[in-house]
Amino acid sequence: xxxxxxxxxxxxxxxxxxxxxxxxxVLDQILSQLSIRDAVRTSALSRKWRYKWAxxxxxxxxxxxxxxxxxxxxxxxxxxxxxxxxxxxxxNGPIHKFKLSHRDLLGVSDIDRWILHLSRSSLKEFxxxxxxxxxxxxxxxxxxxxxxIHLELFNCLLKPPLTFKGFRNLKSLDxxxxxxxxxxxxxxxxxxxLLERLTLMNFDGFTHLNINAPNLQFFDVxxxxxxxxxxNTSHLTLVSIGLYVNVKNDRNVVHGNSxxxxxxxxxxxxxxxxxxxxxxxxxxxxxxxxGRLPKPCIDLNxxxxxxxxxxxxxxxxxxxxLRSSPNLQELEMLARxxxxxxxxxxxxxxxxxxxxxxxGQLRLVRIVGISGVRSELDFINFMLSNSPVLERMTVKPASxxxxxxxxxxxxxxxxxxxxxxxxYLDP
Numbered sequence: 001x002x003x004x005x006x007x008x009x010x011x012x013x014x015x016x017x018x019x020x021x022x023x024x025x026v027l028d029q030i031l032s033q034l035s036i037r038d039a040v041r042t043s044a045l046s047r048k049w050r051y052k053w054a055x056x057x058x059x060x061x062x063x064x065x066x067x068x069x070x071x072x073x074x075x076x077x078x079x080x081x082x083x084x085x086x087x088x089x090x091x092n093g094p095i096h097k098f099k100l101s102h103r104d105l106l107g108v109s110d111i112d113r114w115i116l117h118l119s120r121s122s123l124k125e126f127x128x129x130x131x132x133x134x135x136x137x138x139x140x141x142x143x144x145x146x147x148x149i150h151l152e153l154f155n156c157l158l159k160p161p162l163t164f165k166g167f168r169n170l171k172s173l174d175x176x177x178x179x180x181x182x183x184x185x186x187x188x189x190x191x192x193x194l195l196e197r198l199t200l201m202n203f204d205g206f207t208h209l210n211i212n213a214p215n216l217q218f219f220d221v222x223x224x225x226x227x228x229x230x231x232n233t234s235h236l237t238l239v240s241i242g243l244y245v246n247v248k249n250d251r252n253v254v255h256g257n258s259x260x261x262x263x264x265x266x267x268x269x270x271x272x273x274x275x276x277x278x279x280x281x282x283x284x285x286x287x288x289x290x291g292r293l294p295k296p297c298i299d300l301n302x303x304x305x306x307x308x309x310x311x312x313x314x315x316x317x318x319x320x321x322l323r324s325s326p327n328l329q330e331l332e333m334l335a336r337x338x339x340x341x342x343x344x345x346x347x348x349x350x351x352x353x354x355x356x357x358x359x360g361q362l363r364l365v366r367i368v369g370i371s372g373v374r375s376e377l378d379f380i381n382f383m384l385s386n387s388p389v390l391e392r393m394t395v396k397p398a399s400x401x402x403x404x405x406x407x408x409x410x411x412x413x414x415x416x417x418x419x420x421x422x423x424y425l426d427p
Contacts, residue, residue, distance in 0.1 A: 062101045123148060124148060136156050146168070150171065157179045171197065176199070178203055189213055201220075211228075221243060237273065238272060280306075302328075309370070337398045350381070385415075389419075
């Protein structure tokens, strides 16, 4: 019988590595989809992979870097610091994005040191989220990021050096839970001439929100302020504003024909999407609310309003917006029922203003949080009667009490559109 030799298997070093033979930009894309922890671990695959991770252009350090939540918090912190130090020390390619987001308290000196290191690179995107502790004072080295396109800060204190000339390439700015002065804020916005997207949430240090940004297209804001105004914002098309404005403040008092509503829209000629959230409609209703805006919002196709249907001033402001939006296609009305019970119901407000084909483009209406009071039903009847191309109205009450009676009332309303469908959703 002929002796048979055992089969020979090629060693891993000589075996064809199909992944390693892929183009470099494809490998970079694969590594970029991994957490930085897993990307570094690929160095154990083979000699070819030993230092591939060191050229990853996007560095993200978050909870996935130290995924064991049961460990001691001090141990987790030390591990994260060691990981960031290790990666920055061995990294030998350009860094385009750096994100640091961790739930545990990190050392200020460590973050300062990392930002100083990054200031020597051509960083384009920087995200810093400090979830615990007092506001982190951003070091002056951050303001030397000349190539920055996107900046995102959470729980920070900003005080730029006197030599700061602005982020000349910045297009997107997201600031949340930030402390800074009025002067610093306004200079920061002015010194970003290419700014297109601006998100502001929960500020400390100033009360007047003045926006001067010639290229701004998207604006999302929430917090407590005394006043808000736009200047040189003709390109702004998407606005979501959820301010808790101090309407009792003497600085908000207007006289004569002055109107907060007129002032707000004076520099928004091309707005396409508007969300009036929180209590901002109260602010817009201050002063002499006109029947309609001097210049209609002809580009506005989506409007969302949070409203107290028993507040006649808010209803007047909402009616002005509706009258001034001839091309509106989608409308969302979010009721604040918690306030309506403490006010005397208003009667016949929406019944007095019926015009044929007022909303000639309106196709979708969504009404949420109503309690079935007369003013709410009058508004629904008003919309159904004046929307000749309406396709669907969705109604979702705040509670299930009286739901069947509310539905019967809705079905009795006359509809200007033969295609209009009323959808009732249980709360």
